[in-house]
Amino acid sequence: MxxxxxxxxxxxxxxxxxxxxxxxxxxxxxxxxxxxxxxxxxxxxxxxxxxxxxxxxxxxxxxxxxxxxxxxxxxxxxxxxxxxxxxxxxxxxxxxxxxxxxxxxxxxxxxxxxxxxxxxxxxxxxxxxxxxxxxxxxxxxxxxxxxxxxxxxxxxxxxxxxxxxxxxxxxxxxxxxxxxxxxxxxxxxxxxxxxxxxxxxxxxxxxQWARLRKDARFFLSQREVMAYTCIAGGIFGCLMLYLSIAQSIFQDIYQAGTRFPLYFALLAAGSVLTNFFNGKIVQRVGMMRCLVAALSVLLFSSFLLLMIALSYSGKPPFILFMGIAILMFSCFGMIFGNVNAMAMEPLGHMAGLGASMISSISSLVAIVFSVFMGQFYHFTVIPLAAGFTLSASIALVLLVFAKYDVKYVFQGFFK
Missing domain, CATH: 1.20.1250.20 (MFS general substrate transporter like domains)
Structure with missing residues (x-):
């Protein structure tokens, strides 16, 4: 070393x-x-x-x-x-x-x-x-x-x-x-x-207040940066929503008892693996393709969980919930790193303040999203699945808004 x-x-x-x-x-x-x-x-x-x-x-x-x-x-x-x-x-x-x-x-x-x-x-x-x-x-x-x-x-x-x-x-x-x-x-x-x-x-x-205001105005005027920051906030909001209700999902809905930490760790493990995988392939395929792929899988898997949850009155069999949830949480490993790096790219001259503003704004977006979705939680997994589906959908729309080019965003899927 x-x-x-x-x-x-x-x-x-x-x-x-x-x-x-x-x-x-x-x-x-x-x-x-x-x-x-x-x-x-x-x-x-x-x-x-x-x-x-x-x-x-x-x-x-x-x-x-x-x-x-x-x-x-x-x-x-x-x-x-x-x-x-x-x-x-x-x-x-x-x-x-x-x-x-x-x-x-x-x-x-x-x-x-x-x-x-x-x-x-x-x-x-x-x-x-x-x-x-x-x-x-x-x-x-x-x-x-x-x-x-x-x-x-x-x-x-x-x-x-x-x-x-x-x-x-x-x-x-x-x-x-x-x-x-x-x-x-x-x-x-x-x-x-x-x-x-x-x-x-x-x-x-x-x-210097003048310099701070100037850099803040520049940050807020960057369409791509703001879009990526909101994407990060929405996905972070999904994570916050899960953290807020995870204990109830596992212990109240699925009666996990003392096994709650084990199941919690299993969901987190998927993100660790995809984070490692992302580091291996991102330089070869690019951040945008990795991000679009992860968001697409997140949208598909969360929508699937939502449909299954609705068909089981909000409480799907535990094995089904865990299988789909592991796939959903695995997407985080390819989303957070890429979207934060993409947001930072245009901010080289103000990297310190830029990183602070990205973290701060995305956290505020996450709070609003998670608190809003959390109000619908009544001991079913429907709000969790719906929240993930909504966030992934908005994220893909924001990617198109950031670039004003649908083909550029989905370039890896048009070939």
Missing amino acids: ALSQGEIKTTQKHLPEKEFILLCALMMSLTALSTDAVLPAFSQIAHALGIIDYQKTQWIISAMIFGMAFGEITFGPLSDVIGRKKSISLGIGIFIIGSVVALWATSLTGLLIGRCIQGFGLAGPKIASRALIRDLYKGTAMARIMSYTMMIIILVPMLAPAFGQLVMLLGNWRWVFGVLIFQALIAVIWLAIRQPETLPPAMRHPF
């Missing part, structure tokens, strides 16, 4: 590569763990806080993503002004405050406030850690470091529900937030002691 001199972007002292990857993965995985580890706790939370309407438990996920949407647009420019370490430390500090609020919450409102603060703080390590990697590495070295980091992070959503369930066996739902605080403290102490600042004061950009 040794790097050539040409691959390293800076000559300043930095951590050994393996330790650096583990540190970045620990900081960035806080987001996935904070999202997925609480899923098995929904029933306990509803009972403890007196939540009668189960649909309101969906807000536990939405509130965190809502806070993150505003945090992302804040910490992107902030990390260029005060440096990477301070941004990450500030974000983790805010996350810990939110976790304490959530841990001691005695009402749903208190819990949602804590989750919103958590989300805002999580944007710090999420955004600034990527910038930290960009500071130290470039070219194939940066791609390799990101790849190794993501390999670790991808495992977190697969294992987080099982981890959350284990924590609750030892204690109760509040312990989950205690463990999150512990992980955050380890991350910030490790960062403070071992990782030097990668953006020296001489290279920092003073905050």
